Amino acid sequence: MEIIIHPNAEDAAEMAERIITNLIVTNPQAVLGLATGSTPLRLYQRLAAKGLDWSGITSFNLDEYLGIGAQHPQSYSAFMQENLFRHVNIGVKNIHLPDGMAVDPETHCQAYEEKIHAAGGIDLQLLGIGTDGHIGFNEPSSSLSSRTRIKTLTARTRRDNARFFGSEREVPYHVITMGIGTILESRTVLLLATGENKAEAVAGAVEGALTSMNPASALQLHRKAILCLDEAAASKLQRRDYYHWVFDNKPAWQRISPN
Numbered sequence: 522m523e524i525i526i527h528p529n530a531e532d533a534a535e536m537a538e539r540i541i542t543n544l545i546v547t548n549p550q551a552v553l554g555l556a557t558g559s560t561p562l563r564l565y566q567r568l569a570a571k572g573l574d575w576s577g578i579t580s581f582n583l584d585e586y587l588g589i590g591a592q593h594p595q596s597y598s599a600f601m602q603e604n605l606f607r608h609v610n611i612g613v614k615n616i617h618l619p620d621g622m623a624v625d626p627e628t629h630c631q632a633y634e635e636k637i638h639a640a641g642g643i644d645l646q647l648l649g650i651g652t653d654g655h656i657g658f659n660e661p662s663s664s665l666s667s668r669t670r671i672k673t674l675t676a677r678t679r680r681d682n683a684r685f686f687g688s689e690r691e692v693p694y695h696v697i698t699m700g701i702g703t704i705l706e707s708r709t710v711l712l713l714a715t716g717e718n719k720a721e722a723v724a725g726a727v728e729g730a731l732t733s734m735n736p737a738s739a740l741q742l743h744r745k746a747i748l749c750l751d752e753a754a755a756s757k758l759q760r761r762d763y764y765h766w767v768f769d770n771k772p773a774w775q776r777i778s779p780n
């Protein structure tokens with residue numbers, strides 16, 4: 522794992538933006554895995570302002586609420602339109618999200634996996650992290666080799682996400698999410714975490730045991746997982762000094778070239 526700790530959330534977003542910009546510029550046909558939540562908002566604003574050519578880019582989002590359609594204002598589809606897609610020239614046919622209104626969700630999940638495969642796999646998967654360590658909507662106890670499927674949200678995640686809905690009652694109980702196994706197949710994983718409320722989940726993911734009780738700890742198995750953190754999200758890491766040391770002493774050839 523590469524742990525990069527930034528003084529604040531804006532700097533963490535800037536680093537994530539540089540990594541994604543670098544990918545889009547060097548591989549204009551790249552396949553991006555995208556995430557929702559409040560954490561990537563700064564990153565999406567930055568990417569939107571960059572004026573990059575997204576015409577060859579394909580995207581697959583991590584997850585969607587089951588039982589609400591793409592037009593619902595709290596759907597992840599609407600979130601992505603509002604915060605990224607309408608600001609860039611990505612082709613409508615190249616955008617993929619699970620369909621929360623799928624008539625046969627299980628077949629739909631299987632088809633989603635097949636589409637990722639047919640696109641050549643995901644070059645870079647962007648992730649946030651839940652306060653309980655979930656990635657996508659893979660709640661604690663998710664199989665570490667899980668594929669895209671239906672999951673039931675925990676009471677904690679429904680509470681955490683109630684702020685996007687009118688009230689907690691409106692938050693769906695079920696979702697479709699890429700599995701942890703699906704996420705681990707991405708060629709690069711980029712996890713962005715900011716704020717004190719993520720510190721415990723981040724510490725468990727990086728320095729805790731590999732366990733389905735902290736789904737993000739599965740990233741310990743990934744060959745190229747980059748974690749962009751702010752100081753608050755990194756505050757419970759024991760080896761914080763070492764991660765700073767590694768970054769400060771990075772050989773020039775390993776650095777991401779600014780675009």
Ligand code: GLP
Pocket residue numbers: 556557558559560561583584648649650651652655656657658678682
């Ligand atoms: C949701 C999403 C996750 C996201 C998490 C954290 O549960 N399914 O992909 O990482 O929220 O969200 P936030 O960034 O708002 O804290």
